[in-house]
Amino acid sequence: MLRFAPSPTGDMHIGNLRVAIFNYIVAKQLNEGLIIRIEDTDKARNIEGKDKEILEILALFSIDYKTVFYQSENIKYHQKMALQLMTQKKAFACFCSDDKLEELKEESIKKGIPFRYDNFCETLSDETVLNTNAPFTVRLKKPDHNIKFKDLLKGEFDYAPFDIDSFIILRQDKSPTYNYACSVDDMLMDISMVIRGEDHISNTPKQIHIRESLGYTKEIKYVHLPIILNAQTGKKMSKRDDASSVKWLIEQGFLPSAIANYLVLMGNKTPKEIFTLEEAISWFDIETISRSGAKFDIDKLRFINRKHIETLDEMRLSKILGFADESIGKLAKLYLEEASTIKEIKEKLDNIFSIKTTLEGFENESNKIKEVLQKAPYFEEYEDLKNYIVEQTQLKGKNLFKPLRYILTGVENGPNITDIYPFIKNYIGEITR
Ligand code: GLU
Numbered sequence: 398m399l400r401f402a403p404s405p406t407g408d409m410h411i412g413n414l415r416v417a418i419f420n421y422i423v424a425k426q427l428n429e430g431l432i433i434r435i436e437d438t439d440k441a442r443n444i445e446g447k448d449k450e451i452l453e454i455l456a457l458f459s460i461d462y463k464t465v466f467y468q469s470e471n472i473k474y475h476q477k478m479a480l481q482l483m484t485q486k487k488a489f490a491c492f493c494s495d496d497k498l499e500e501l502k503e504e505s506i507k508k509g510i511p512f513r514y515d516n517f518c519e520t521l522s523d524e525t526v527l528n529t530n531a532p533f534t535v536r537l538k539k540p541d542h543n544i545k546f547k548d549l550l551k552g553e554f555d556y557a558p559f560d561i562d563s564f565i566i567l568r569q570d571k572s573p574t575y576n577y578a579c580s581v582d583d584m585l586m587d588i589s590m591v592i593r594g595e596d597h598i599s600n601t602p603k604q605i606h607i608r609e610s611l612g613y614t615k616e617i618k619y620v621h622l623p624i625i626l627n628a629q630t631g632k633k634m635s636k637r638d639d640a641s642s643v644k645w646l647i648e649q650g651f652l653p654s655a656i657a658n659y660l661v662l663m664g665n666k667t668p669k670e671i672f673t674l675e676e677a678i679s680w681f682d683i684e685t686i687s688r689s690g691a692k693f694d695i696d697k698l699r700f701i702n703r704k705h706i707e708t709l710d711e712m713r714l715s716k717i718l719g720f721a722d723e724s725i726g727k728l729a730k731l732y733l734e735e736a737s738t739i740k741e742i743k744e745k746l747d748n749i750f751s752i753k754t755t756l757e758g759f760e761n762e763s764n765k766i767k768e769v770l771q772k773a774p775y776f777e778e779y780e781d782l783k784n785y786i787v788e789q790t791q792l793k794g795k796n797l798f799k800p801l802r803y804i805l806t807g808v809e810n811g812p813n814i815t816d817i818y819p820f821i822k823n824y825i826g827e828i829t830r
Contacts, residue, residue: 398587399424401455401462402434402579405447408642409454411634411693412594412625415660418674419622420592421460422661425678430463432586437469438578454643458653459674466586468578475573475581478611479535479566487610488566490526490533491518513562535567537577537610544602544609549620549684551595556602564603580604584613592683595621620683625663628694640695650738651698655705659698664691671704699737706742707733718743728820731812748807749821749828756803763800765790770804770829779818804829 401417403409424431433455435448452465482488491514498514505512519538521529539558547553566577573581583591583604598621605617625634625641634641646656657674661667664687668680706714711726717739718729728749729742736742755763769789776782786801787793802814805821805828821828 398430398432398463399427399590399592400432400434400583400586400588401460402436402468402582402593403451404436404439404442405451406439406442406444407447407636408644409451410636410641411643411646411656411660412622412641414454414458414643414656415625415663415691416593416622417455417460418458418657418660419620419683421462422674422678422681423590423592423683426681427590429589431461432588433462433465434582434586435465435467436575436579437467438472438573439575440572450644454647457647458657466582468582471578471582471585472573474585475578476567476571478581479573479577482537482566482610483535486538488535488537489519489521489563490529491536491565492521492529492531492533493518513559514564516563519563532569534565534569535571536563537566537607539563540606540609544605546601546605546619548598548601549618550686550688551598551621554598554602560599561602561606566607576600576603577607580607581611583617584608584611584615587615588617589615590618590620592620592622595623597621622686623664623688623690626690626692628692628697631692633690634693640693640698646698648740650740650743651702652705652709652739655698655702658705659701662701663693664689671701671708703733703737706730706739718746722823724820724823728817731816731820735811745811749805750824751807752830753804753807756800756809759796759800759803762790762792762796763804765792766797766800767804767829770825773825775825776822779815779822782818782822 399420401420403413403417420431433452435451437443437448448467455462479488483490501515502512514536518536539561541558543555543557544561545553545555564576565574567573579600580603601619601621626632627634627638636642639645643656647653654673658672661672661674661677661681662670666685667677707730709717709726711723711730712721714726714729715722715724718725725746729746732742732745736745753767766786769786773782773785776785787797790797799809802811803809805814806817811817
């Protein structure tokens, strides 16, 4: 079983979507299920509605899964297991206040050493604990041996007990911390492989230690994916980069199939450049993807988006654009030299279908042509329409072509009118209204 475990704390980041896509592909390759686990136990950071948004995005990308699971539903198990760890003296109640811990942190900073818990409460007797009337957290005792694991991408890791520390597993309100809930749920859900961002690497030994303390022996494989860098600045794609938000990319008119294609392609050697996720399932190898940060280049995504629009069925493209006519899909494709996104193509179509004024410098000519077009019969061929306009207006040269292009397309440049006409000939009345 694999899992994608987003926190409903903000707009979905492309790094997270990449994690979801890789989990989806690998689950299909291994013929295992995929669980979506909404990690909603940190109430202070949850944002209402973000869980639904995540699921909508997964649907948009055709990432299918076995079930959706809310982590908060498992809190009873997290608490029960914490009690078990306390009974076995593997965990202890910690009464240290936030202020005291803050003091200890400041001391470590002054000394230039990493902060570690001073283990004060670990030695309290049961009697003292029972008689202490103060809020407490639950801390898991640090391991007595090194925790080692192999990341399928990055190789071997080895953490000393000091690196792991005696860390909090239940907060004062008895809600589970991230590492604890995550590790217990991976165990309860029988997860066989965890694919997630490399920012979680230092959490992994803690999560392994939690399961070992609970007596769970099944090994979980780990793959930590490199972070996504902004190709322009070379820095991590932060929330401040618009393009880091999947929602923003969709609103800009990037097709989910193109975004998915790019997120798999980025920094990797793939047998081809343009592909679907279904195709990627047959050749993708998670163990050979690039280990260094993947550079996100929006111009490359624009190129891939054009290629995906090019291969879209014309009726489908037309529907995405708000029409239900194959001709509009064909018309849209004519604009792929100058437009790369659905939003940009829509702007081109809006120009065509908007009510036009007159072209500057050609006011009389524009009016004349518009009037003639409004009354013109239907012409199958552009040549015949043009001859008809010449006959009716006596205009020629640029006095004819410039305003005619403007009346038909709303702009002065663009694809050849002869190429456009076959796809707009049924709409002349609407275009010239
Ligand atoms: N909720 C964590 C996140 O969104 C999940 C990390 C994990 O996959 O374990 O980063």
